[in-house]
Amino acid sequence: MQDQLTPEQITHYREQGFVALEDFLDADELDTWRRVTDQSVADRLASAEGLTNQKKEEDPSYYSSVFVQCLRLADTHEEMRGLIYDERIGRMAAELAGIDGIRVWHDQALIKQPYGNPTGWHLDNPYWSFHSRDAISIWIALDDATLENGCIWYVPGTHKTATFENAVIGQNLGELFDVYPGWKEIDPVSVPVHAGTAVFHNGLTAHGAGANMTRHARRAMTCAFMPDGATFNGKRNILPEAYFESLTVGDELDSEEQNPLIWKR
Numbered sequence: 573m574q575d576q577l578t579p580e581q582i583t584h585y586r587e588q589g590f591v592a593l594e595d596f597l598d599a600d601e602l603d604t605w606r607r608v609t610d611q612s613v614a615d616r617l618a619s620a621e622g623l624t625n626q627k628k629e630e631d632p633s634y635y636s637s638v639f640v641q642c643l644r645l646a647d648t649h650e651e652m653r654g655l656i657y658d659e660r661i662g663r664m665a666a667e668l669a670g671i672d673g674i675r676v677w678h679d680q681a682l683i684k685q686p687y688g689n690p691t692g693w694h695l696d697n698p699y700w701s702f703h704s705r706d707a708i709s710i711w712i713a714l715d716d717a718t719l720e721n722g723c724i725w726y727v728p729g730t731h732k733t734a735t736f737e738n739a740v741i742g743q744n745l746g747e748l749f750d751v752y753p754g755w756k757e758i759d760p761v762s763v764p765v766h767a768g769t770a771v772f773h774n775g776l777t778a779h780g781a782g783a784n785m786t787r788h789a790r791r792a793m794t795c796a797f798m799p800d801g802a803t804f805n806g807k808r809n810i811l812p813e814a815y816f817e818s819l820t821v822g823d824e825l826d827s828e829e830q831n832p833l834i835w836k837r
């Protein structure tokens with residue numbers, strides 16, 4: 573794993589709200605991430621819990637064809653836990669974000685199937701139960717992600733002006749731009765990458781992905797992180813009921829059980 577960041581990469585992340593790190597995984601590591609992701613997704617889909625796709629009620633047939641989405645695989649799959657809870661990844665995320673302590677919010681596999689729908693423009697952090705301007709995700713390409721099969725796109729710099737208003741990942745790809753009309757002036761950037769590349773993005777950077785026009789899956793394994801001490805915003809999202817009920821808006825993210833500290837300076 574190429575876990576050293578250059579000052580240029582850190583600057584790129586802070587200015588643009590994302591950065592792609594080519595050759596993050598070597599060939600052996602890529603094989604492992606592919607195998608463990610495929611296995612844990614297959615196990616999850618075969619289990620009672622099944623697809624952990626939060627918005628299937630809203631628009632079931634469209635959303636389920638955006639991607640196969642399985643959340644918190646590290647909770648149920650030991651090998652995935654080993655991959656996700658790698659303190660080198662936590663350190664990199666914290667260095668990019670410029671924070672001293674970082675917790676796992678959730679991992680998620682995002683498999684855009686052959687002929688899959690595009691991923692509508694959205695922000696990540698507003699979906700989650702805690703707010704922070706320094707939330708950050710890693711998105712690891714397990715296949716080459718191309719313009720043809722649905723690589724990620726970003727609207728550079730939007731993490732600086734985003735509030736926590738959002739759009740749903742629905743059939744109207746560009747709804748987010750009605751929420752933030754000023755962003756229509758900024759050219760979106762596509763980020764096609766080779767398998768094994770890691771792309772980090774801020775939880776408030778506008779992003780989406782194209783349709784998969786090919787007959788092969790575009791697999792990605794991702795993980796969202798939040799700073800230690802991010803503040804509860806009242807949303808349940810994926811929180812277990814008892815923990816959710818125990819929280820008051822403004823409480824700090826500090827649950828070792830639900831959101832382990834992956835790295836601390």
Ligand SMILES: O=C(O)CCC(=O)C(=O)O
Pocket residue numbers: 639682684691696709711722724779780781792794
């Ligand atoms: O993989 C995709 O299509 C979307 C990725 C995304 O929205 C994310 O990682 O936050």
Ligand SMILES: [Fe+2]
Pocket residue numbers: 694695696779
């Ligand atoms: Fe996202």
